[in-house]
Amino acid sequence: MLTTRPRGTADILPGQVENWHYIENVAARVCREYGYREIRTPIFEHTELFVRGVGENTDIVEKEMYTFQDxxxxxxxxxxxxxxxxxxxYLENKLYAGPQPVKAYYIGPMFRYDRPQAGRYRQFHQFGIEVFGAQQPAVDAEVMALAMDFYGRLGLNDLELHINSLGCPECRNVVREKLQQFFQPVLGELCANCQNRYxxxxLRILDCKSNRCTELAREAPTTTDCLCLECRxxxxxVQQYMQDLGIPYVLDKRLVRGLDYYTHTAFEIMAPDIGAQSSVGGGGRYNGLIEACGGPPTPGIGFALGLERILLALESRGKLPDIQAGPxxxxxxxxxxxxxxxxxxLARLRAAGIAADMDYQGRSLKAQMKYAGKLGVRYTVIIGEDELQKGSVVLRDMxxxxxxxIPADQIISALK
Incomplete structure (x- = not known):
């Protein structure tokens, strides 16, 4: 139907979009203070980029991408x-040839064909950061600190930060073998998805939400159990830096991320009271991703936070600001x-930076005042024949x- 939006999408209406501006402005401010600069990339890319970058065995690539032929x-x-x-x-524009590390942030829409639920849509929005060219554990701590600082500035001080280490590729091979040995006797009891993951x-079996798979995985080996000396x-x-910053966290040995490119530090931020899917964002290190996409070996780390989920968390806590949206x-x-x-x-007021409007429907004085009340304006400026003759206006504090x-030529200074 022409009057119905596609399933899994949402209209962001006047009166709502101001909340989005608020979150985006806080994100931009905290990124600037941490030395991150904005980057804007195309909404669509060649499919191969995501197959190689995200991982061909992930749910995103196998089931959730919006793919078409041009x-x-x-x-x-x-x-x-x-x-x-x-x-x-980063690779196409040779950003690796400039000063390192490169610290960038983005805000924009993403698209996944997934089952819509509270705070999760098929077109959704993310605020994310990426750091390329820095291997030091302090960078891992900075990335998580930035995320928690951002939430703190929004008034979300009760979120839980869960962290884990996924190790290097060699560690992953060890845990892969141990997990296959562990699950082999109960393979037939796993859900169909986890039987494919086996x-x-x-490792993705540890992330399954099926009650039976969760129960079977309770005693399974974890990545933390299989870390090599360097990864440990x-x-x-990383944990020492977080403790130095005084940022509380939960060591979650069963935390894995849904994308294949993660290595070493992985983290997720939880708001348990916003629905069955409690995550409001997460991220981690991905030291092999740039090489997998055809670049030189380059360490990387970042996060992505879902704006719809953040709005849910703000609303559930009464933290959305009271913003003057109209004139x-x-x-x-x-x-x-x-x-x-x-x-x-009206033109002079706007030129002076004062948000203003007027009636365009020929309403009566009473109807105009009533309409101004509905708009929620702070002031009305009333002009009639008497005011014109006296060279004045009536300024009403609503x-x-x-x-x-007030003399007509003083109204702008009076309002300012």
């Missing part, structure tokens, strides 16, 4: 996440001469209910 018969995909696109931009990526030392230093001043004109004078004054006459 008129040149090229396979194109709407971006399901932001990191692969930023990696491609051969390709048994890296993770120990601050409404001009009420009575009579043709007053309408013309108001229209000229909150206090008081009003006074």
């Amino acid at each position: 008129r040149g018969e090229r396979s194109i995909t709407l971006r399901p996440e932001g990191t692969a696109s930023v990696v491609r931009a 051969a390709r990526n048994p 030392a890296h993770f120990d230093q 601050v001043v409404f001009l009420v004109a009575v009579g043709d001469r007053a309408v013309r004078e108001s229209f000229s004054l 909150t206090a209910g008081s009003q006074r006459d």
Whole structure:
């Protein structure tokens, strides 16, 4: 139907979009203070980028991508996440030739064909950061600190930060073998998805939400149990930095991420009271991703936070700000001469940086005042024949209910 939006999408209406601006402005401010600069990448990319970058065995690539052929018969995909696109931009634009590390952030829509639920849509929005070219554990801590600082500035101080280490590829091979040995006797009891994961990526079994799989995996080996000496030392230093910063965290040995490119530090941020899917964002290190996309070996780390989930968390805690969305001043004109004078004054008010509007439907004085009340303006400026003759206007404070006459040439300074 022409009057129905596609399933899994949402209209962000006037009165709602101001909350989005608020979150985006806080994100931009905290990123600037941490030395991150904005990057904007295309909404669609060549499909191969996500197959190689995200991982061909992930649920995203296998089930959730919006993929189509363009008129040149090229396979194109709407971006399901932001990191692969930023990696491609880093390589294509030779950002590796400049000062390292490169610290970037993005805000924008992503697309996944998934089952819609509270705070999760098929078109959704993410705020994410990426750091390329820095291996030190302090960078891992900075990335998580930035995320928690961002939430703190929004007033979300009760979220839980869960962290784990997924180790290097050698560690992953060890845990892969141990998990296959562990699950082999009960393979037939796993859900169909986990039976498929058993051969390709048994680590994902630990992330299954099926009650039976969760029960069977309770005593399974974890990545933390299989870390090599170098990976363990890296993770120990990350935790020490977090403790130095005074940022509380939960060591979650069963935390795995849904994308194949993660190595070493992985983390997720939880808001348990916003629905069955409690995560409001997460991220981690991906030291092999740039190389997998055709670049030189380059360490990387980042996160992505879902804006819809953040809005849910803010709303559930009563933390959404009271934002003046419409005009601050409404001009009420009575009579043709007053309408013309108001229209000229309207332009002068706007030029002075004052958000203002006026009636365009020929309403009566009473109806204009009622409409101004519905708009929630702070002030009305009333102009009629008497005011024109006296060279004045009536300035009414809609909150206090008081009003006074002001010379017409002083109204801008009075409002300012």
